Amino acid sequence: MQPQNVSTVTEFQLLGFQNLLEWQTLLFAVFLLVYFLTIAGNVVIISAVSQDARLQSPMYTFLKHLSFLEIWYTSTTVPLLLANLLSWGQAISFSACMAQLYFFVFFGATECFLLAAMAYDRYLAICSPLRYSFLMSPDVCTKLVAISWLTGVGTGLLPSLMISKLDFCGPNRINHFFCDLPPLMQLSCSDVYATEMAIFILSVAVLCICFFLTLVSYVLIVSSILRIPSASGRTKTFSTCGSHLAVVTIYYGTMISMYVHPEVHQSPEANKVISVFYTVVTPLLNPVIYSLRNKDFKEAVRKAMRRKCSIYGGRV
Template identity: 60%
Template sequence: MTNNTAGVEFWLLGFHSLPGWQTLLFFVFLLIYILTITGNIVIISVVRLEPQLHSPMYTFLQNLSFLEICYTSTIMPKMLANLLVERKAISFAGCMAQVYCFVFLGATECFLLAVMAYDSYLAICYPLHYMVAMSDASCTRLAMVSWVTGIFTGLLPCFLISRLPFCGSNQIKHFFCDIPPLLKLSCSDISTTEVIIFILSLLVLVSCLLLTLVSYLFIILTILKIPSSSGKRKTFSTCGSHLAVVAIYYGTMISMYVRPTSSLPSELTPLLNPVIYSLRNKDFRDALKKVISRQCSLHRV
């Protein structure tokens, strides 16, 4: 392979060590993909159909669910196709598109989770001023800033990797194009690229995580001031789902983006999030029951 990227292809070797399991893996990951898409579509639909969920928190949750549909669709279709064919190739342009989308959507999720933590902070610590501080216009602006910032965050890593010369092996030991395996394939000095990606990752992850942790520190301090135990449990339950998602997401993502050459995290977060939000959130469960009951009544009529 030369430094000229025209006609360059990469070979995705994910699961190549399990040749006899390709068909089974296809159906397993197809089921995971269908459940992920279905779960997030259910969240988006229920929030849109049920008026009691028309609040900033659920608006952000809709954005998060839509993001995770895109996030999963960046990886899974190509991976599923490769499980059924012998020629597991991806073009240079397709590979760079996967890198960009994965970084852009991952960064956007960090920003959305931070914004959701800030929303919980306002709702619990300043309930009397919440409706003014988190108006529909403010909610829309925060969501748009999260998406736009994520879009620009993905540009620099993609540009840096696309400029690297790939003159050796073109075999990616993973099931999609991502930063760590691509850096290993370059035949040039990648130290500068690694440092820049490390700094960018640190800025995004640490800033969003700090904002989230500070928000929850104030939330916990406020909850501790509530005199009754039932009041404490009820107040904390309103943000328990979000806190669980934050813990899972950052637990799997920090090792990847802060340490570009480390092993890759699990891709099951987009599947787990709908389960966490739907099972832990009483308002959402009640709204889902109302929507199902309403649809069943319409079909009976």
Template identity: 55%
Template sequence: MLNGTSAPEFILLGFPELQEFRFLLFLTFLTIYLFTLLGNALIITISNVDVSLHIPMYFFLSNFSLLEICFTTVTVPRLLEDFLTGSHAISFQACIAQMYFFFFFGTTEFVLLATMAYDRYLAVCHPLQYPLLMDSRACACLALGSWLSGFLTPFLPIAFISQLPFNSSNQVNHFFCDTDPIIKLSTGNTFMADMMVFLVSAVIVLISFLLTVTSYALIVSTVCHIPSASGRRKTFSTCASHLLVVTIFYGTVIFMYLCPHSGQTSDMNKVVSVFYAIVTPMLNPIIYSLRNKDVKRALEKLLNQVKNKYLRHRGKASLL
């Protein structure tokens, strides 16, 4: 047995009170997952295919969509398997791996959201210098830095958690291996593990949040100095989609990880986790496509190209 644990696996309880609806839940989460994959894949495709979208804003958006696909894939396939088979067992190694990748992609998402806010700040507040400040090399470095920071950040807290002894209950009151419910199962001294998770989460969330808020405060200040109302609306509309995503993601995660847990039930934590880990990645393509004229235009152009290719192919087939 690894790490002094008497059980070779954990049991993810998931949603025990809803077991009679597990097939309905399976279909619901499968639909959400497929929509998330298709929606974010479509954002990536049109951002790379349409030449007019080869600008920093959509470069970061395609990175963000790829990140959303990875983030939701950490938890949903495993959850779907549990609903379908009724088996909730997960090995200690797989649990630690799931925890690491959830932390990895979550951290990357925070850093990338702050990077996207910085990009909008430069575009709005320094439009003349923007092409020089945010060239292709700067975009690549910022995106790589976001992914690298997410990759490195979880090592220390996950290392502390992996060394905890688990000698009693192995039932995890969650639908995936999150840090808090796993730490609660340990029979050893969890102070350092709790403190490390809280400190790392606080540093990542608060620093990225402050950078994002600062960027938007400067953007609002600049927009307020634009003389015409139409000019103010047009300028701020380029930031509206990103600001909405930031509000949803930060709000749920801050509630989950940085607020006191004394008044929160396990069921409430699971509901909030479902929202930010599963539902939010599905909403992002909707938010960016419905509120972004460039994305809608590029999508219409792509669909027309596919339609024309199909009609040409059909015409050639009929001639043969």
């Protein structure tokens, strides 16, 4: 007698924040506002960098790609979260769930690689200014960006394929606001040990290595800053690098606490709170930290706004 396929689940139901029913309306308003500001902020960055000739350095090229990625990264999870808050439980098909999982891992991994490349770029600019134009030429910058995206594409394949091969016999209720790895493995009726270990090793390879390289870059930057004779120069550079390191630490810290461990059985409520930081908060913080505090960028935004206002004013 042939064994039957026990993967009978054809759709999942995302529970979201059903434990906070009395806060659903407020949460919807807050997440909608944050999502709008995230999209608007990153669109402004892309427009300003694309239109201003002064913002064509490798740093702004990385920033433009990071902003483009953040738009899609947050759009992978937040719209479904907003729909869930309105409907108190959102159904998602098995194939759509696997697609969401793939794009979430793909964009998340790509962000890690881009953040590491941006830290390396800042290290070269501050620690090796005389060789910077040679070491970080437009060709090198393009290759680093391409490697980041292509590696992200490959990174997303392994977890999504392994999860899609698991058996799901029921129940089908995911105690999360998107199709994430830990709650999906908890629902499976298969032996998930091999999947857990593969995802653990992949998480260590991507998150810990990228975070280590980023951290080393900033340590070398700080050591170089300490040699700057001007107190005002040290303060300005410290402020910029400190802000960068703060948002990087939030992103990596929450991601590592979620995925870099062999056990997946953690508190679902804690998982949801941690996930909010890297799916909702950091995509909003990145445009603020990396660009809106930059003098050249703010001037480019003012110039672009004046141009648009003059165009629309002339039409009226």
